[in-house]
Amino acid sequence: MSDQKKISVIGSGSWATALTKILLNNAPELCWYNRKEEDIDYIKKYKHNPRYLSSVEFDVSKLKLTSSVEEAVKYADIVILAVPSAFCNETLKSLPADALRNKLVFSAIKGIIPEHNLIVGEYLNTLWSVPLSNIGVITGPCHAEEVAMEKLSYLTIACNETSNADILAGMMRCRYIKVTSSDDIYGTEYSAVLKNVVAVAGGICHGLGYGDNFLSVLVSNAIQEIERFVKVVHPIDRDIKASAYLGDLLVTAYSQFSRNRMFGTMLGKGYSVKMAQLEMNMIAEGYYAVKCVHEINQKYKVDMPIVDAVYNIVYEKIAPAIEIRLLTEKLS
Numbered sequence: 001m002s003d004q005k006k007i008s009v010i011g012s013g014s015w016a017t018a019l020t021k022i023l024l025n026n027a028p029e030l031c032w033y034n035r036k037e038e039d040i041d042y043i044k045k046y047k048h049n050p051r052y053l054s055s056v057e058f059d060v061s062k063l064k065l066t067s068s069v070e071e072a073v074k075y076a077d078i079v080i081l082a083v084p085s086a087f088c089n090e091t092l093k094s095l096p097a098d099a100l101r102n103k104l105v106f107s108a109i110k111g112i113i114p115e116h117n118l119i120v121g122e123y124l125n126t127l128w129s130v131p132l133s134n135i136g137v138i139t140g141p142c143h144a145e146e147v148a149m150e151k152l153s154y155l156t157i158a159c160n161e162t163s164n165a166d167i168l169a170g171m172m173r174c175r176y177i178k179v180t181s182s183d184d185i186y187g188t189e190y191s192a193v194l195k196n197v198v199a200v201a202g203g204i205c206h207g208l209g210y211g212d213n214f215l216s217v218l219v220s221n222a223i224q225e226i227e228r229f230v231k232v233v234h235p236i237d238r239d240i241k242a243s244a245y246l247g248d249l250l251v252t253a254y255s256q257f258s259r260n261r262m263f264g265t266m267l268g269k270g271y272s273v274k275m276a277q278l279e280m281n282m283i284a285e286g287y288y289a290v291k292c293v294h295e296i297n298q299k300y301k302v303d304m305p306i307v308d309a310v311y312n313i314v315y316e317k318i319a320p321a322i323e324i325r326l327l328t329e330k331l332s
Contacts (some may be wrong), residue, residue: 010033016082080104082109098129107189124266133160143258152177157180160180
């Protein structure tokens with residue numbers, strides 16, 4: 001590939017909008033896929049996303065906006081997937097079978113593809129024949145809302161082939177974004193999935209009236225739970241205290257911007273799953289992730305009491321007050 005990579009962002013939500021903002025600090029042009037033509041017309045006219053992070057103003061002369069995922073993928077050397085995990089398969093299904101094979105593809109999804117119970121990297125490798133060396137993960141700790149305000153944030157880009165992680169890292173560094181490269185594609189991706197489940201648990205506890213003292217215990221146990229799981233799934237040397245693991249967990253469990261925590265809080269306050277989803281009008285990845293992780297863990301048999309508790313509340317309809325009381329006896 002040439003030094004100047006062409007890049008496409010697939011998705012139009014808050015994280016896709018934030019990534020587009022970050023990348024345009026360095027990229028002379030960027031292709032941005034949005035499935036709604038009316039939103040594309042709005043962005044061209046008013047220079048901001050009408051639905052998400054509307055305070056972010058874009059130089060539309062640098063944007064190639066399209067509602068065709070085929071056009072966006074064909075344009076790019078690097079494709080960034082930033083759609084909710086539940087919609088990823090649907091978004092890509094119209095592509096030719098070899099459309100992604102020769103691209104660098106990075107997931108910013110932080111979820112599991114529910115139709116296949118695969119993290120995005122495995123999904124790209126298994127179903128789209130993308131070599132593992134060309135697959136990467138973009139992880140935090142980083143909330144889109146703080147990117148919009150240009151508050152200093154840190155990202156980790158993981159790829160088996162770290163030189164490919166370095167390519168994207170170089171394109172994303174700017175005044176308010178610092179980036180680290182990693183070779184732990186499985187650990188960072190599973191950790192990003194699991195921290196959303198923990199944030200749902202934290203929100204449930206908050207909604208039930210538990211305080212900061214208990215939340216600190218929950219999060220302390222959660223990072224141990226995440227470490228146990230990723231050690232079994234992908235046993236390599238990693239520092240679970242690094243920002244990509246512990247940092248991402250902390251910001252998602254504690255932040256006012258965490259939609260997974262918000263979703264959990266509603267459940268703790270007595271909302272049904274359906275009512276919470278309708279009121280939020282945003283995707284809480286933890287809802288899908290906990291079912292997938294629960295099913296995946298039938299194979300690995302890792303001790304995961306927090307995941308089990310959230311699964312029981314969300315899918316088995318166990319009363320949050322009862323399930324969390326049981327969970328408190330399993331934590332230390």
